[in-house]
Amino acid sequence: MLKVKVITMGKCKEAWLQEALAEYEKRLSKRALISWVEAESEAQLAKLLESEPYIALDPKGELLDSLSLSSKLMRLFVEKGSRITFGIGGPDGIPPSLLEKAIWRWSLSPLTFTHQTTRLLLVEQLYRAFEIDRGSPYHK
Amino acid sequence: MLKVKVITMGKCKEAWLQEALAEYEKRLSKRALISWVEAESEAQLAKLLESEPYIALDPKGELLDSLSLSSKLMRLFVEKGSRITFGIGGPDGIPPSLLEKAIWRWSLSPLTFTHQTTRLLLVEQLYRAFEIDRGSPYHK
Numbered sequence: 494m495l496k497v498k499v500i501t502m503g504k505c506k507e508a509w510l511q512e513a514l515a516e517y518e519k520r521l522s523k524r525a526l527i528s529w530v531e532a533e534s535e536a537q538l539a540k541l542l543e544s545e546p547y548i549a550l551d552p553k554g555e556l557l558d559s560l561s562l563s564s565k566l567m568r569l570f571v572e573k574g575s576r577i578t579f580g581i582g583g584p585d586g587i588p589p590s591l592l593e594k595a596i597w598r599w600s601l602s603p604l605t606f607t608h609q610t611t612r613l614l615l616v617e618q619l620y621r622a623f624e625i626d627r628g629s630p631y632h633k
Numbered sequence: 634m635l636k637v638k639v640i641t642m643g644k645c646k647e648a649w650l651q652e653a654l655a656e657y658e659k660r661l662s663k664r665a666l667i668s669w670v671e672a673e674s675e676a677q678l679a680k681l682l683e684s685e686p687y688i689a690l691d692p693k694g695e696l697l698d699s700l701s702l703s704s705k706l707m708r709l710f711v712e713k714g715s716r717i718t719f720g721i722g723g724p725d726g727i728p729p730s731l732l733e734k735a736i737w738r739w740s741l742s743p744l745t746f747t748h749q750t751t752r753l754l755l756v757e758q759l760y761r762a763f764e765i766d767r768g769s770p771y772h773k
Contacts, residue, residue, distance in 0.1 A: 509652035516649075552698070559745040602742035605699040605772060610757060617750060632745060 495525040496576045497619065500541045502532050502583035502608060510609050517616040524623045527616065535583060539591055546596045547578040549587050550611055554598030559632060562599075562618060563625035569597075581611050635665040636716045637759065640681045642672050642723035642748060650749050657756035664763045667756065675723060679731055686736045687718040689727050690751055694738030699772060702739075702758060703765035709737075721751050 505511055518527050532538035542549075548569075557565065569577055580587055580595065592598060601614050624631035645651055658667050672678035688709075697705065709717055720727055720735065732738060741754050764771035 507653070507656075509649040509656075512649040513647070513653075516647075556696070556743050558692070558743040562744065601744065603696050603698040604702065604741065604754075604758060605761065606754070607757065610754065613753075614744075614746070614750065617747065618744060621745065 494575075495570055497525050497527045498530060498576070498578040499527065499581065499612070499615065500530045500532065500538065500547065500578060501581040501612065502535070502538055504531055505529070505609065505612065507609060510613060513613050514616055517613075517620050521616065521620050521623065525619065527619075535585075535588070538580075538583065539588065542580045542587070542591050543594065545578055546573070547580045547594075549592050549595035549598045550579060550581045550601065550615065551587060551592060551595075551598040552600050552603055552605060554600035556600045556603070559618065559621050560625060563622035565597075566619070566622045567626050579615060581608050581615070583608060634715075635710055637665050637667045638670060638716070638718040639667065639721065639752070639755065640670045640672065640678065640687065640718060641721040641752065642675070642678055644671055645669070645749065645752065647749060650753060653753050654756055657753075657760050661756065661760050661763065665759065667759075675728070678720075678723065679728065682720045682727070682731050683734065685718055686713070687720045687734075689732050689735035689738045690719060690721045690741065690755065691727060691732060691735075691738040692740050692743055692745060694740035696740050696743070699758065699761050700765060703762035705737075706759070706762045707766050719755060721748050721755070723748060 505514065521527060530541060532541055601611065606614065621632050645654065661667060670681060672681055706717070741751065746754065761772050
């Protein structure tokens, strides 16, 4: 079982988002286990991101299509011993000094999304990446 | 009051998505009224998109950050007499022949999203675009 950790800021309060995340986590549960670590302050977020290799969600990072993302993530799971950690910043994003320490800076889009929406897009792309990897018709 | 029409494929079935869309539509209601036109087939979608100028949501379209998007949309609202129509395709996107007829091909991301997620991102970016336009602290 692959392990995915997501380090993020603040709680997931919206009921609709909790429902959407639960749906994707259930679908993902055959391949990967997702754990959420919710920092309560910028300082705590910094401490968490400094403690391990992570992929930074960064609007100015590298843009990939879903096929290339799938290949990249599958390669990273192998390289990193089946464990990947993602970091999502708060309203101001991830501080530049911490961005430099990321193993990869990935951009979902040059658009700014709320960190709630970013959580949803992250799990949907993870699910899609696995479906692409196993050649399912989910992604066509 | 600005009018935004979104022509899309299929129903919005997920309860969480309905809740999220309702929340953004409520927030948007001071500036814009959103109406959804849900085509039941590719043929009906084509007919609807051929009948008026529209902005195509297309992963291969132009990528903008949220500030540039806000300026672009505000300019379009003026040019188009306060009415803008967006088109979201089904699982296979918008057919090439209809993409050519779009007044603008806009990409939320090179990633493929479900058309449900695309609806959510569209309303969130519309809301963000208006907040940027009025100089609110929502987007910083």
